[in-house]
Amino acid sequence: xxxxxxxxxxxxxxxxxxxxxxxxxxxxxxxxxxxxxxxxxxxxxxxxxxxxxxxxxxxxxxxxxxxxxxxxxxxxxxxxxxxxxxxxxxxxxxxxxxxxxxxxxxxxxxxxxxxxxxxxxxxxxxxxxxxxxxxxxxxxxxxxxxxxxxxxxxxxxxxxxxxxxxxxxxxxxxxxxxxxxxxxxxxxxxxxxxxxxxxxxxxxxxxxxxxxxxxxxxxxxxxxxxxxxxxxxxxxxxxxxxxxxxxxxxxxxxxxxxxxxxxxxxxxxxxxxxxxxxxxxxxxxxxxxxxxxxxxxxxxxxxxxxxxxxxxxxxxxxxxxxxxxxxxxxxxxxxxxxxxxxxxxxxxxxxxxxxxxxxxxxx
Amino acid sequence: xxxxxxxxxxxxxxxxxxxxxxxxxxxxxxxxxxxxxxxxxxxxxxxxxxxxxxxxxxxxxxxxxxxxxxxxxxxxxxxxxxxxxxxxxxxxxxxxxxxxxxxxxxxxxxxxxxxxxxxxxxxxxxxxxxxxxxxxxxxxxxxxxxxxxxxxxxxxxxxxxxxxxxxxxxxxxxxxxxxxxxxxxxxxxxxxxxxxxxxxxxxxxxxxxxxxxxxxxxxxxxxxxxxxxxxxxxxxxxxxxxxxxxxxxxxxxxxxxxxxxxxxxxxxxxxxxxxxxxxxxxxxxxxxxxxxxxxxxxxxxxxxxxxxxxxxxxxxxxxxxxxxxxxxxxxxxxxxxxxxxxxxxxxxxxxxxxxxxxxxxxx
Numbered sequence: 001x002x003x004x005x006x007x008x009x010x011x012x013x014x015x016x017x018x019x020x021x022x023x024x025x026x027x028x029x030x031x032x033x034x035x036x037x038x039x040x041x042x043x044x045x046x047x048x049x050x051x052x053x054x055x056x057x058x059x060x061x062x063x064x065x066x067x068x069x070x071x072x073x074x075x076x077x078x079x080x081x082x083x084x085x086x087x088x089x090x091x092x093x094x095x096x097x098x099x100x101x102x103x104x105x106x107x108x109x110x111x112x113x114x115x116x117x118x119x120x121x122x123x124x125x126x127x128x129x130x131x132x133x134x135x136x137x138x139x140x141x142x143x144x145x146x147x148x149x150x151x152x153x154x155x156x157x158x159x160x161x162x163x164x165x166x167x168x169x170x171x172x173x174x175x176x177x178x179x180x181x182x183x184x185x186x187x188x189x190x191x192x193x194x195x196x197x198x199x200x201x202x203x204x205x206x207x208x209x210x211x212x213x214x215x216x217x218x219x220x221x222x223x224x225x226x227x228x229x230x231x232x233x234x235x236x237x238x239x240x241x242x243x244x245x246x247x248x249x250x251x252x253x254x255x256x257x258x259x260x261x262x263x264x265x266x267x268x269x270x271x272x273x274x275x276x277x278x279x280x281x282x283x284x285x286x287x288x289x290x291x292x293x294x295x296x297x298x299x300x301x302x303x304x305x306x307x308x309x310x311x312x313x314x315x316x317x318x319x320x321x322x323x324x325x326x327x328x329x330x331x332x333x334x335x336x337x338x339x340x341x342x343x344x345x346x347x348x349x350x351x352x353x354x355x356x357x358x359x360x361x362x363x
Numbered sequence: 364x365x366x367x368x369x370x371x372x373x374x375x376x377x378x379x380x381x382x383x384x385x386x387x388x389x390x391x392x393x394x395x396x397x398x399x400x401x402x403x404x405x406x407x408x409x410x411x412x413x414x415x416x417x418x419x420x421x422x423x424x425x426x427x428x429x430x431x432x433x434x435x436x437x438x439x440x441x442x443x444x445x446x447x448x449x450x451x452x453x454x455x456x457x458x459x460x461x462x463x464x465x466x467x468x469x470x471x472x473x474x475x476x477x478x479x480x481x482x483x484x485x486x487x488x489x490x491x492x493x494x495x496x497x498x499x500x501x502x503x504x505x506x507x508x509x510x511x512x513x514x515x516x517x518x519x520x521x522x523x524x525x526x527x528x529x530x531x532x533x534x535x536x537x538x539x540x541x542x543x544x545x546x547x548x549x550x551x552x553x554x555x556x557x558x559x560x561x562x563x564x565x566x567x568x569x570x571x572x573x574x575x576x577x578x579x580x581x582x583x584x585x586x587x588x589x590x591x592x593x594x595x596x597x598x599x600x601x602x603x604x605x606x607x608x609x610x611x612x613x614x615x616x617x618x619x620x621x622x623x624x625x626x627x628x629x630x631x632x633x634x635x636x637x638x639x640x641x642x643x644x645x646x647x648x649x650x651x652x653x654x655x656x657x658x659x660x661x662x663x664x665x666x667x668x669x670x671x672x673x674x675x676x677x678x679x680x681x682x683x684x685x686x687x688x689x690x691x692x693x694x695x696x697x698x699x700x701x702x703x704x705x706x707x708x709x710x711x712x713x714x715x716x717x718x719x720x721x722x723x724x725x726x
Contacts, residue, residue: 027678190681192659194557194581197676200659204681216683218557218659219582220615224651224689227617252583254590258621288587296555296563296581299662301674309672311664313560315390318553318567320579326587 001163001170001177003030003209009168010050011058011125013118018062022049023164027205028302038067038080045087045094048196052165053239053275054128057093060084061121064101068117072110077102090248090289090325092240092277097124125167131272132169134339139175139235139270142337143184146232146266152185152213154232156222159191159250160198161237161270162206171270172235173203180212188214189231191222193250195296195322219252223259234260234267235337241271243360245330245349246283251323257332266334273338276353278360283327296320364526364533364540366393366572372531373418374425374488376481381425385412386527390568391665401430401443408450408457411559415528416602416638417491420456423447424484427464431480435473440465453611453652453688455603455640460487488530494635495532497702502538502598502633505700506547509595509629515548515576517595519585522554522613523561524600524633525569534633535598536566543575551577552594554585556613558659558685582615586622597623597630598700604634606723608693608712609646614686620695629697636701639716641723646690659683 001008011020022033024047033049035041041063044050050059067080081098088094104120105113143153161172169177179186188207193199200216207214217225225231234256240248247253247269260267280286297320300310314320336343336353343352354361364371374383385396387410396412398404404426407413413422430443444461451457467483468476506516524535532540542549551570556562563579570577580588588594597619603611610616610632623630643649660683663673677683699706699716706715717724 027681028675192557192677194555194583200677200681205678208678208681214681216659216677216681218614218685220557220613220618221684221686221689223618223621224614224686225684227689250583251581251587255583255586255618255622258586258625259618262621296579299664299674299676301662301676303672303674309666309674311662311666311672311674312391313662313664314555314563314579315568315571318390318563318571318577318579321584321588322581323584323587326584326590 001168001206001210010055010164011062011167013062013121018066020044020050020059021164023051023202024049027201028308035062036066038063038070038083041066042083042087045084051198052160053091053093053237054166054171054272056088056091057097057274058121058124058128058167060094060097061101061117061124064098064105065114065117065121068105068114072113077105077113088289089287090239093274096274100124128167129169131274131339132166132171132174135171135270135272135337136169136174136178138337138342139172139268140178142233142268142342143175143179143186147184152187153179154187154189154230156189156225156231156234156256157191157203158199158236158253158256159193160202162203164202164206165237171237171272176212177210180210186212188212189222189225190214190216191219191252191256192216193252194219198250222256226259226263226265231265234265236269238269238271238275239325240286241269241276241336242280242283242286243276243278243350243353244281245333245336245343245353247328247333248283248286248288248325249328251326254326254328257328261332267332268335268337269333270337273340273357283329286327288326289324291322291324293320293322296322364531364569364573373413373527374421374530376425376484381429383407383413383422384527386414386565387412390564391671398425399429401426401433401446404429405446405450408447414561415523416454416456416600417495417529417534417635419451419454420460420637421484421487421491421530423457423460424464424480424487427461427468428477428480428484431468431477435476440468440476451652452650453602456637459637463487491530492532494637494702495529495534495537498534498633498635498700499532499537499541501700501705502535502631503541505596505631505705506538506542506549510547515550516542517550517552517593519552519588519594519597519619520554520566521562521599521616521619522556523565525566527565527569528600534600534635539575540573543573549575551575552585552588553577553579554582554615554619555579556615557582561613585619589622589626589628594628597628599632601632601634601638602688603649604632604639604699605643605646605649606639606641606713606716607644608696608699608706608716610691610696611646611649611651611688612691614689617689617691620691624695630695631698631700632696633700636703636720646692649690651689652687654685654687656683656685659685
């Protein structure tokens with residue numbers, strides 16, 4: 001999408017090198033980072049210089065290209081796969097991209113692997129953009145259905161399932177950008193999303209840069225906004241969704257879903273099929289990443305003088321806990337929006353997903 | 364309660380001057396602030412140098428003493444009452460304390476008003492401590508009932524209904540301090556409570572200073588902790604509770620109550636009778652204060668060098684919204700704990716409150 005009028009993607013290759021947007025310094029600084037080794041890509045994923053399930057998939061494929069440039073042997077292939085797989089445990093796209101890389105590269109001669117990995121990375125990027133565009137059209141239809149004359153459709157989102165979480169367009173945001181570009185008025189309530197504030201830092205930044213009206217709200221205010229009748233729909237992304245429709249997504253999503261249910265606000269999950277774990281039925285079986293308590297205790301921002309600063313926000317000596325994700329049970333989900341259409345609660349989420357993806361039903 | 368082994372209250376008078384603990388610089392700095400004029404007290408309440416419904420009541424009474432020292436005439440009395448009443452709209456204790464001051468002072472000769480206001484302020488402080496002690500014993504009974512051998516009782520709280528929100532003991536925390544002092548093991552999950560982080564700043568600080576085991580959690584994680592079965596009970600405070608049991612409390616309380624209900628975790632509200640608005644039935648009628656968006660956009664903390672710094676945490680140009688409170692409907696409340704006992708959902712919250720306070724039933 002656009003940054004100050006110029007179109008950008010979150011990851012690309014240029015003269016054989018990989019470039020990413022460093023998401024840890026947003027929203028106050030826009031910095032393009034060269035990533036020139038397997039280790040650097042693993043670090044970028046682990047430290048969340050890039051994040052978002054679909055983007056992690058693309059980054060893992062580019063990581064394989066860098067790994068194959070360093071050591072394309074069979075042990076080198078196994079090592080690259082293992083290093084990348086260990087970076088983040090919850091996002092299923094990571095495993096999905098690495099499975100594709102393994103299949104594609106294992107049968108090739110080592111000398112062909114770097115070029116094949118580059119080709120795969122580009123393919124995954126193109127597919128991601130096409131998927132988000134298709135998924136976005138279905139979200140756009142939902143927005144149109146809710147459209148009210150003379151006022152914007154008010155959409156609440158949590159975390160960042162925007163273009164920064166993908167290669168372009170975003171999952172939850174694709175339909176919002178499309179509505180905005182068609183002149184259908186929208187207003188986005190952006191949940192701050194503590195502790196890492198992907199909403200307040202990233203979603204607010206990308207919506208602002210693209211010109212979409214929005215307001216940042218503390219996570220604590222989402223339920224109150226719904227109780228006041230100020231939210232027409234919720235759309236969030238997902239890191240991993242089970243075949244039955246249990247949704248692992250950024251910590252706090254479950255609470256948003258509870259508030260939506262209590263106030264009869266439709267709660268939609270934008271889930272490209274690559275984020276669906278067809279082999280899993282129970283959300284309780286999804287591994288939940290626990291991250292450093294420092295992400296709760298310290299906050300990065302910018303002083304009034306324009307300096308970047310990191311400040312401690314809880315007492316010295318107070319411990320903190322930092323679960324990265326939670327699981328929203330399928331019973332709270334109004335619909336799962338995929339690139340092929342919407343699995344609605346009215347038909348049963350599991351049935352809907354089987355209808356949309358019959359080829360995966362047996363798996 | 365204790366700060367580094369020394370007993371403190373949040374407000375007191377010394378040689379005719381009022382002293383408070385400045386809560387805006389906690390947890391990184393412990394600063395006692397002299398408050399020497401009506402205007403200074405109004406500012407302290409408005410800027411939340413002191414906060415918490417019971418403490419605001421005591422502060423308003425001391426504010427009346429300062430106002431009567433400046434101008435004890437009838438117009439001066441009316442002016443002092445009006446200035447203090449305008450500071451915070453939601454806490455009912457403010458109005459309650461000012462009503463008592465009006466009744467007590469109006470019939471006196473101007474020359475007697477300053478001394479009478481001081482006497483009233485001290486009375487309100489003593490009553491607050493006695494009320495919290497009585498209320499705490501009922502919370503302690505609930506903790507004992509939930510007590511499990513060989514592990515601590517795990518209690519989640521939101522915002523700060525601790526001793527910093529009162530003159531001493533706290534409302535939600537009084538029973539927790541009592542359990543801790545009796546050697547009944549407790550562990551407190553402290554919701555950070557964005558935007559002003561009264562949990563992460565104040566509750567964590569006071570529990571830590573008194574030696575009570577606790578862990579800070581982002582607001583987004585409370586529901587997940589309950590889903591994991593790691594919370595035995597929730598206890599929160601209230602700024603204003605209706606006769607039917609609808610509870611206005613810090614923004615985010617409603618979401619905590621929804622998560623508790625979804626996971627069958629008992630949800631208790633510590634409500635001294637001074638925070639019950641007997642004339643109101645509907646929570647929807649409680650005025651909800653909207654504060655400056657700067658409280659969402661900027662965060663104060665301490666750098667690794669020990670410097671205090673205020674940083675912007677959302678993009679320049681992104682608006683924010685800042686509701687200070689929300690309303691938790693009575694249907695989500697397991698029990699309202701008062702200084703006279705508990706109004707349980709099993710008997711009906713409204714009926715329970717009438718049983719405990721028969722003299723208020725007619726009002």
